Amino acid sequence: MGFTTEHVRTLAVAGHGQTGKTTLIEQLLLAAGMIQKAESVESGKTVSDYTPEEIERKISIYSSLVHLNWGDTLINLWDTPGSADFIGEVICAFRASEVALMMLDAKAGVQIETIKLWRMLDRRNKPRLLFINHLDDDRAKFDDSVQDVHGQFECEVCPVTIPMGTGASFKGVIDVLHGKAYETAGGVTKEVAVPEAFKGEYDRAREILAGAAAEGDDELLVKFIDEAGLSDEDIVKGLKLAIADNRVVPAFAGCAATGAGIVPLLNFIADIVPSPLGAIEVATSPEGSDISVKVDPKAPLSALVIKTANDQFSGKLTFLKVVTGSLAPDSEIYNVTEDKKEKVGKLFRAVGKKLVETRELVAGDVGIAAKLPYAKTNDTFGASADIPPFVKLRSPNPVYSMAVAAKDKKDDDKLGDLLIRSCEEDKTLTFAFNGETKQNVLSGMGDLHINIVLGRIATQTKIEIVTSIPRIAYRETIQRKAQSEYTHKKQSGGHGQYARVVLSINALERGENYSFTNAVFGGAISKGYIPGIEKGVKEAMENGVLAGYPVVDVGVTVLDGKEHPVDSSEMAFKIAARNAFRESMRNAGPILLEPIMALTVFVDNAYLGDIMSDLSGRRGHILGQETLGGGIEEIRAQVPHHELLKYAIDLRAMTSGTGSFEMAFDHYSPISGKIADEVIQAAKEFIKQQSEDE
Ligand SMILES: Nc1nc2c(ncn2[C@@H]2O[C@H](COP(=O)(O)OP(=O)(O)O)[C@@H](O)[C@H]2O)c(=O)[nH]1
Ligand SMILES: [Mg+2]
Structure with missing residues (x-):
């Protein structure tokens, strides 16, 4: 079935771990008839936590995609992990979504990852909804949770649904917008009139909601004041504007374990949450400047690779978001980033691991293409090669690194290839050979992150992987000025070598790194030999005199020297300069950084x-x-x-x-x-070990 852009909604469900994201998605799928039974995370059978790693650990590790139909609206949802180790997956889901649905545990309120994620959404100016969950818990506090978010983030939070009781007496929610109540018991939700006992709370909430809706629109504001309230239609109109402008955070009450609060949430998403139409993606023009590309079904095709994944059964999956035009199965498109044609076969929507074929992905929609050979996370697809590429997402800095090697040396290349492939899928992962420390280092967002990546490779390939704490990239520098001279001379028989260099070195400001000045007076060294001297200095700076670490923040001045009409060469000056530098460094109070x-x-x-x-x-x-x-x-x-x-x-x-x-x-x-002595000692042992290995 085809959908127009206006009928698509894409939301990323995000929040601190254990707030109930995965459980909520089960209930949303159940309410829409996509599944027959909501499973618990503990059972290992939920739709969105389906990988062996997730089932084993009972947490979400990857962002998984599901979709459902609510009336004539197509709702795409990303279930994202709550642990900071997997923030890369959340970043991908945010990029693919117009709106975030932030989950809060009503007994905990704002938590650490709530703050970090909220800040990320602020930086992207992304509208968000708030789902206040766990209201069946005796310690749950709905109003405090609303106030907590309001106080912490200085934003306007207005409840669209409010709970009828909490803890053991929690019965369901009242839809403030439509004046209806939904009672949930035994997994069944039925619509009832707003109970008398909650009339007062309902009236107050209605007033707040109407006030929030009126705020951004002069006409509505006049109505709100003159007529002491707004009609449902006017509130809808005002809220649509307020959410699209990210001025108001609509809040919902519920219990993901029983499905309470689900129906009004789905109605709200379908009726009020903005569609992708007109949303903006930033691309880079041929001149290198930023350009805004609006989600538009009428323009030629452009699409963005949200992420790629390797599925046990279906092979490589490319999750993509269509920005302009529409993508059809069995078509040929251009991968602008890789500069390659890609043949698109079948297209799918996902319900977790289950893939459902679709005939079209229209602008604003997200879906999956299987077996595209070149696609990588962040790539841009276009109808033609001249589609401007979308800007790549910046990844957060890694916080944890491991040096990795295969136990059996002959597996090292294969392990390297697999890790490089993992980095292409996961942009928060880096794998690089550190020439300084001679180690292959895998870096990511935490030990859990790194262990999962290595664990997956180990189980799939049976390669035994050895890890160790990586060596630190120390530096060496000097504390004072020193001068020295060196004569390189080999003139016994045949073509000789001769060069004499006098140079001084001085300490530069931290971070200035290096400067080179030629102050030779009166042609003692021909101009042609100066580059050779600089090469020698740079070589010497690659390995300092203390522990062999690179030398930084040193200014070098060549003062004088001598050359021989026949025996001098660039090579001879390079050797002389290298030795002169090392000699000076020894006298200049070398220290470790x-x-x-x-x-x-x-x-x-x-x-x-x-x-x-x-x-x-x-x-x-x-x-x-x-x-x-x-x-x-x-x-x-x-x-x-x-x-x-x-x-x-x-x-x-x-x-x-x-x-x-x-x-x-x-x-x-x-x-x-x-501290320095230990570093020097360890470096000496390392260098000795290296030379023994060779
Ligand atoms: N009592 C109760 N338990 C819940 C509720 N929502 C989720 N849970 C439980 O809380 C735990 C964490 O839920 P999960 O969906 O994995 O949270 P996620 O980490 O945010 O995806 C699981 O044991 C759920 O069964 C709720 O509203 N009430
Ligand atoms: Mg989860």
């Missing part, structure tokens, strides 16, 4: 003291601390990278799994004494 990371930690207030003292034990420098809503603390600090290699694991242990952090390289800072 270690990388310092900018760290942001989010923890519940109860752990603040522990985290602070732990950070000082890690030689951390606290920059600031802020109390956020919901009893959450945000701590910003600078901490040596060396002290953070296992922070993902340690923070989890210290906070019973609730803490979360982000980090990025900040600067290099000197180390001395025992």
